[in-house]
Amino acid sequence: MAKNYEALAKTILQDVGGRDNVNSVAHCTTRLRFKLKNIKKANDDDLKDTDGVVTVVKAAGQYQVVIGNEVADVYEAVLKEGKLAGGGEVPDDYGEDDDTRFIDKAIALISGIFQDILGPLSAGGIIKGLVVMCAAFGWLSTTSGAYQILYAIGDSIFYFLPIFLGVTTARRFRMNQFIGLAIGAVLTYPSIVAFTTSKTVLGALFKGTAFASEIHTSFFGIPVVTMNYTSTVLPVIAAVWFGSVIEHWANRWVPTVIKTFIVPVVTMVITLPVTLIVIGPITTWVGDAIGATMSAVYGFSPIFAGIVMGAVWQVLVIFGVHWGIVAVTTADLATLGYDPILGLTCMVCYAQIGVVLAIIRQTKDQNLKKNAIGAFFSGLFGVTEPSIYGVTLPRKVPFILSCIGGAVSGGIIGAFGSRLYMLPSMGIFAIPAYANPKGMDTMQMIGVVVAGVIAFIVGFALQILFGKKYVDQEYNEKQAKKAELVDQEVVKGTKLVSPLDGTVMPLAEVKDEVFSSGAMGQGVAVEPTNGLLRAPADGKMVMTFATGHAVGMKSNDGAEILIHIGMDTVNLQGKGFETLVQKGQEVKAGDPLVKFDIDAIKEAGYTVTTPIVITNSKEYGQVRQVAFGEVKTGDKILDLEPLEEDQLDQDVAAQAQLS
Template structure:
């Protein structure tokens, strides 16, 4: 399935782009905030082969994609305007309350940073190893450059969080960045470092170190966003573009240094100290609980509540002793998926479990959890048991994390500190988690889906009798017919997108080739996809490389979901403007679901008029039309 098609189906499944208040993505999930969740079609989305599962958690509608989520996210930007508007009015979203609101805020703020945070964390861990074993000296300039590369994200974390928080709450990004910049401004840092007594118009200021902090800037930007909206209500349009930022800066920077900053630092330290105390009381029990429950936290989205604690510990103490136990849970579910792969007789499940195991080894557990262990139940329980054992070992060993990053094979260096203390315990813990979970998943068994087999009942065609023309496509464009092989674009010329023809237009009009429904109306207006009432899917792509024209030569008369009749005007284009921009006007007309048919044949040569017969579709027996019988899954037990 193409990313573009999947993106269109996801947008439709969440209730259309007008129902989307905001969208971010993490390593494996699209995280929608919807205006009305009742409009989302969760059941249909879960049936889509490109989607692992759909979760509703922390006030978000989460579509779990897997490793290709960045590509799908980008495709959503291509087929809709969802990503163009970073200032959606969150006030139109039903209010979330309590813990759900907190989780929604934290996940929206941190999710965009996870990828680069993991990359920087891995580099920081490798540098720790290199210096500990003597491969690199901290006095070398090479180390200085690499350490700046690895540590800059964490040092300037308030600036990055200012951006994501401003986007979440609809505040001015540059004003938020300026406030964050003031917190780490050299002269402000020097006041703290030198212990200088600081006052602001006679009010004492408790100076704190804000590098790498989390809570102060989040609180500051949230309040700033509210202040901006208030100012914009009363300040005249002619001056608000500079008066509102002026007021925001003059109020928020001192207020943050006086109130929000110290409060945020104290709260963050208090939470972190409480959790550290729990591990100090009984690291074995605390590690076992976290190792067993981490994937449950992930499923319900509440793990986001611990992410700021991990970061705060590393910022304040240079290390974190809580996060390592979570690694046991990751490797436990990896082992459970591996046990399923070894045990199952179902070829599709074996392939899925194998790929999910590989993905989970590198920290991406959603395909393993949602696609394999959780649906089969017993393997998921096996993972919980294995995670508890491994977490207990890691907790008792006193393993520490020295940088941020999702636990996985590549991020193991972030757990290697001075002298390697606690690192052997981590290796033993994750190995035990993997092996115990794999063994239990294999031994306990699960309901193994049985392969579907064709019945002896003769199959019948679904779209007519093979060998005849079962559906005709009328020409949507008047002009001269050009073979696809002569189109100056390999995607069309190779028929990789489907069979059809191209037309050099004689007029700037595109009409409906049959009665049907508009399935895609590209936001650049240069192309349309329409499905007939009989199932033929047609793409009309006006010109080559015309997407770069930003829709200027085009006038679109329909939108996605519209019912149209044969001959109805769909699109108008200025052919001369397209040519003046250096683009070819030749227009491919493609049957994109060609694979469902026996053949697609041209019915006309030379010049064609609008609504003249253009293509003939021959139906064929498809795999989906073959009657099948399904043997109920049999219990596979030791």
């Protein structure tokens, strides 16, 4: 096979009807699987003759180009050449003409990575919050089996977050998803986590600074700065990105026959040591730097520090670098008995859910409303990831408004001088952590409560006043596209009448695999008793043949109708047929289209079973046979039902897959 994948990809795209004819493309072990807008535009014969293409198969609504063992390489070349998205994913940004801003790309990337796990995140947050609440009210003992099991159910997705993110990040970077999963699993592997508490210390880096890091092990003599990566975000995302680069590089030179196992070996053996030695520590030190900076800012002004911390906290959470603040808090609690820094952020969650509640009121998108309600209840217990990644961040301005509300909450906590005296829980259950065990400071506690209430009000009010137009932008665009589809003739419901006198039969009973399989489209067949074919609907003739054996028309309601008189009757070269219409001619239901001699056709050894096929069946919700047995010309035989709401959504989504 030719190794010039770019040239092969260009040829394939050209012969499937061009990039604009492609809705989506994916691949399996041997085949490129295209979903085409119009399968008739594909050039089967040229594709089959192309060096590097084994054959072409049309099945299950897909146009399948069989490549063989090198399909993954050809697939990558097709994506790049056509600027397409694979497997129904959001398109990656190719090409120099893409003027999308970096911040928009980053937001789309982060939101996309978290999108598939929002449900479990919401569930985990709600369960965890309820369990903590039960313990706080004395309904469950923290040493009981029930508490520990339920807490594990709620906390597991957060603890093993790198594993989940390994899969979803790999999908975004078009990497083997199970390699991404393996990268996340290694970062949370017990012995890797255990290094952080090992009593064996081989040395330390940056002693006496905010970046002080102990070295507990080495890799072939190279010191490894051990970090705890459970519940982190940025390290695994950076690691999977690096791994995708290595995997794509390995795919280019590893021989095809051993790619299946050698490429994963090469990818993991290079990616994971580099992650543990370089990527992980660097991303962790970013958090440490933020923690040290905020400590200095607090010394300058607690109120200003509160405003800054409240404003940026959710941004730090997005990238998973907020753990540097937690590290500072742990150190302060150990040495001072209290910490003022992390305490500035504990009510930010209520600004976030204030915005979310406003969005629940404002949105017309029922899917968004459903997700936002779950995110709201999760946020009540302090778990805002579902709110951030699934609701506010993708819409940008609502997220910014929540950061403003967070800044207000942080400033209030700073003004009251509220401090943490233990590591806090989540949301409302963080309030007890502000109680000084040496003597209750009522004003500190009041400050925290006031901050939470005002943050909620500010977030809600800002979204109501300034954020509404940003809530349903994407939804409104989809609705507009759906309206366009509804306005197109192809999605309007219609009814077709029988073009013949005779007996109706299901298309599956036609003794021809092309028709009976539904590959050409859905419909019915008629065994005619007279030799005059009439129009089944009002419309225009779009296809006639000199042989007279078939005609094609498009109804005024958009149905593309193929009527084929008999099987293999093209071989009669027009004998026994007389075409009564011309291509482009307007016709009314019942107008004569073709005369044919039933006896002559049968004497020549051919059947006259006549399929009536809707070749654009996929643009309808259902093509339903409504007549059975004997019919007369003009009797209703097919009901073409319009697309349902979810099918329209799928059509819009398919169109959106093109970059």
